Amino acid sequence: MATQADRADLRVSLRRRGIDLLSTLAAGGAVVLVLLPLCAVFGYLIYSGIGSLNWAFLTQTPKPVGEAGGGMANAIAGSVLILLIASILGVPVGIGAGIYLAEYARGRFGDIIRFTADILNGVPSIVIGIVAYGIVVLRQRHFSALAGGVALAIMMVPTITRATEEMLLLVPTTVREAAYGLGVSRWRTTLSITLRTATSGVITGVMLAFARIAGETAPLLFTAFGNTYWNWNVNQPTAALPLQIFVYAISPFDEWHRQAWAGALVLIVLIVISVSAVRIAAGRGMLKGTS
Amino acid sequence: MANRAVGAHPLTSPELAVGPKLTSKPPEKPESRIKDSGSQWADRIFQYAMLACGLTVLFLVCLIVYELTTKGTLARQAFGWKFFFQTDWDPVNEQFGALSFVYGTIVSSLLALLIAVPLAVGVAVFITEMSPQWLRTPLSFTTELLAAIPSVIYGLWAIFVLVPLLRRSVQPWLARYLGWTGLFAGPPYGIGMLAAGVILAIMIIPIISSITREVMTAVPQQQREAVLALGATRWEMIRMGVLRNARAGILGGGILGLGRALGETMAVTMVIGNRAEIAKSLFAPGYTMASVIANEFSEATGDLYLSSLVQVGLALFLVTIVVNVLAQLLVWSVTRGIPARSRA
Numbered sequence: 001m002a003t004q005a006d007r008a009d010l011r012v013s014l015r016r017r018g019i020d021l022l023s024t025l026a027a028g029g030a031v032v033l034v035l036l037p038l039c040a041v042f043g044y045l046i047y048s049g050i051g052s053l054n055w056a057f058l059t060q061t062p063k064p065v066g067e068a069g070g071g072m073a074n075a076i077a078g079s080v081l082i083l084l085i086a087s088i089l090g091v092p093v094g095i096g097a098g099i100y101l102a103e104y105a106r107g108r109f110g111d112i113i114r115f116t117a118d119i120l121n122g123v124p125s126i127v128i129g130i131v132a133y134g135i136v137v138l139r140q141r142h143f144s145a146l147a148g149g150v151a152l153a154i155m156m157v158p159t160i161t162r163a164t165e166e167m168l169l170l171v172p173t174t175v176r177e178a179a180y181g182l183g184v185s186r187w188r189t190t191l192s193i194t195l196r197t198a199t200s201g202v203i204t205g206v207m208l209a210f211a212r213i214a215g216e217t218a219p220l221l222f223t224a225f226g227n228t229y230w231n232w233n234v235n236q237p238t239a240a241l242p243l244q245i246f247v248y249a250i251s252p253f254d255e256w257h258r259q260a261w262a263g264a265l266v267l268i269v270l271i272v273i274s275v276s277a278v279r280i281a282a283g284r285g286m287l288k289g290t291s
Numbered sequence: 292m293a294n295r296a297v298g299a300h301p302l303t304s305p306e307l308a309v310g311p312k313l314t315s316k317p318p319e320k321p322e323s324r325i326k327d328s329g330s331q332w333a334d335r336i337f338q339y340a341m342l343a344c345g346l347t348v349l350f351l352v353c354l355i356v357y358e359l360t361t362k363g364t365l366a367r368q369a370f371g372w373k374f375f376f377q378t379d380w381d382p383v384n385e386q387f388g389a390l391s392f393v394y395g396t397i398v399s400s401l402l403a404l405l406i407a408v409p410l411a412v413g414v415a416v417f418i419t420e421m422s423p424q425w426l427r428t429p430l431s432f433t434t435e436l437l438a439a440i441p442s443v444i445y446g447l448w449a450i451f452v453l454v455p456l457l458r459r460s461v462q463p464w465l466a467r468y469l470g471w472t473g474l475f476a477g478p479p480y481g482i483g484m485l486a487a488g489v490i491l492a493i494m495i496i497p498i499i500s501s502i503t504r505e506v507m508t509a510v511p512q513q514q515r516e517a518v519l520a521l522g523a524t525r526w527e528m529i530r531m532g533v534l535r536n537a538r539a540g541i542l543g544g545g546i547l548g549l550g551r552a553l554g555e556t557m558a559v560t561m562v563i564g565n566r567a568e569i570a571k572s573l574f575a576p577g578y579t580m581a582s583v584i585a586n587e588f589s590e591a592t593g594d595l596y597l598s599s600l601v602q603v604g605l606a607l608f609l610v611t612i613v614v615n616v617l618a619q620l621l622v623w624s625v626t627r628g629i630p631a632r633s634r635a
Contacts, residue, residue: 016524016527017524017526018474019526020524020525020526020527022526023416023525023526023529024421024525024526026301026413027413027414027416027417027421028417028421028480029413029416030409030410030411030412030413030414030417031413031414031417031430033410034410034411034414034434034437034496035433035434038433038434038436039436039438039494040448040452041440041444042446044448044451044452045444045448048451060399060550092344093344093347094344095344096340096341096344096345097344097345097347097348099341099343099344100341100342100344100345101340101345104338104342105345112349113345113346113348113349114351116348116349116351117348118615118619119612119615119616120348120351120352120355122550122611122612122614122615123355123554123608123612124553124554124555124556124582124607124608124611125554125556126495126556126584126585126604126607127359127552127554127607127608127611128354128355129584129588130358130359130584130588130600130601130604131354131355131358133360133588134358134362135354139482145591154351157347157348157351157392158414160347164328171593185330185331185333185334186338186575187333187334187336187337187338188333190337199543202296204416211439213439215440215441215442215443215444216441216442217441217442217443217557218442218556218557218581218585218601221585221588222313222565222588225589234611242438242441242443244441245447246443246446246557246561249443249446249447249450249561250450257451259449259610260447264443264444264447264578267441267444268440268441268444271439271441280609
């Protein structure tokens with residue numbers, strides 16, 4: 001009897017160990033399955049992108065269908081223009097709202113704004129495109145870089161707001177009190193002491209928002225609209241890199257497909273470069289501020 | 292900068308620190324009061340400026356609601372609730388019904404959830420409970436990297452890599468072994484509902500897994516130790532000590548992923564086939580709410596057409612808000628230490 005019970009025990013414990021091993025394998029398998037598409041996306045991006053990337057791509061405007069060559073220079077410039085507009089409009093408002101939430105908002109009202117920021121964060125980008133169309137394009141009566149910038153700015157605000165608030169709340173109260181104790185006014189304390197201390201975190205938040213909108217396509221479809229020529233006028237339809245990638249990707253032409261891959265590679269590289277450039281610059285500034 | 296402001300302040304100037312001189316210098320007082328009121332003004336202006344920024348956030352949400360409701364009026368008056376229960380989308384005869392888009396959005400998002408949740412939870416479990424310490428940061432960084440890739444690049448990759456793969460290998464296999472369900476019937480185009488679901492799943496895995504990770508780390512260490520002390524294996528510890536406690540939060544992460552999937556536009560538009568039909572088979576092309584706006588908004592001729600598209604946008608907006616709020620509440624119920632009412 002005893003041996004039988006022992007054997008049953010052993011069987012149970014073996015089964016439990018087996019399940020334990022299986023679960024480990026399953027979780028490890030999930031990691032592999034998730035990393036696979038990541039590697040595939042980056043692999044294809046680099047492989048197909050570098051193959052079709054050349055000097056003409058970076059310096060010329062699109063050629064008509066059927067003609068070889070041409071590039072996306074105007075789309076790169078258009079993206080820079082639109083992102084510049086979006087940052088000018090969105091970053092100050094986002095940081096300001098973050099300062100308000102962290103330093104001034106008390107009770108219910110602060111919660112309401114915090115809540116609306118979260119709601120705004122979850123609004124599909126295409127819906128924001130409709131709104132930008134309504135408030136800018138319909139007024140101007142034509143598509144424009146400004147409308148695209150407004151749409152992207154609206155998307156930037158909530159991310160920056162919440163990141164700024166979070167970072168400012170991390171600054172110890174004693175730092176603020178020290179400044180007040182020295183007789184520094186409140187606004188001065190907020191800008192030169194609190195915000196200064198939290199700079200690197202706030203910049204990370206801003207860059208996250210920037211990276212998120214830099215690849216946005218949906219809200220630009222009917223705001224910036226796209227353009228096959230150079231345009232630096234904020235009131236005119238403007239090409240943007242993600243838009244151009246989209247149009248080329250769904251076209252039936254091989255040459256355009258190649259250019260779409262090149263465009264995608266340039267887009268990723270531009271995002272990485274701008275994010276790291278700002279971080280490096282901010283890092284230098286931070287060092288100066290503390291020394 | 293701060294030092295100058297401090298030095299200028301009367302309270303810290305050395306003259307005032309010496310007792311007797313305080314009374315002997317009355318003329319300084321009015322000047323300092325002016326200065327004080329000046330900084331008070333600056334303070335007030337600054338506070339109002341920041342308040343204005345905060346109110347802008349509130350204003351933006353109101354603006355979205357206002358724009359969507361007023362611009363959609365025409366369609367609401369013409370079709371009413373019927374709009375969401377009719378399938379015919381016929382711009383030429385000005386007949387608009389959004390049912391096939393609603394269907395496409397729901398099916399593609401649910402399909403994405405079905406694929407993404409097990410994988411994302413698996414990844415989170417591996418990273419928080421199983422992986423060696425040195426592997427944790429690189430792994431979570433790489434999964435987060437998936438979230439940083441723009442939607443249009445996912446779409447591009449899906450068109451040229453995923454869709455051919457589905458067409459050549461996955462779909463024939465599914466049709467052979469699971470064709471009898473009716474879900475995997477019909478010609479394998481590659482493009483269609485299945486492709487949309489898969490690409491959406493890849494896109495929402497990072498958000499679900501990072502929320503799951505967050506919730507699982509919020510489960511107190513004692514829970515794990517208690518279960519282990521009872522002689523549980525690692526998996527039993529994870530199942531009973533961690534997953535059970537984090538259940539509500541994981542559900543919240545899944546719903547948050549659903550919110551992302553519902554509103555996702557570009558990648559889906561590029562692979563779903565864009566045909567306003569309701570088909571049982573997942574191989575068949577479909578259309579989503581976000582895609583129809585993306586494809587037709589700039590070409591919509593006629594006020595009723597445009598208004599119908601805005602109406603679709605309004606529905607999408609409302610649904611994503613409800614979904615996001617629900618998800619947020621669930622996640623908070625775990626991470627904020629409020630006892631989750633999920634223990635069976």
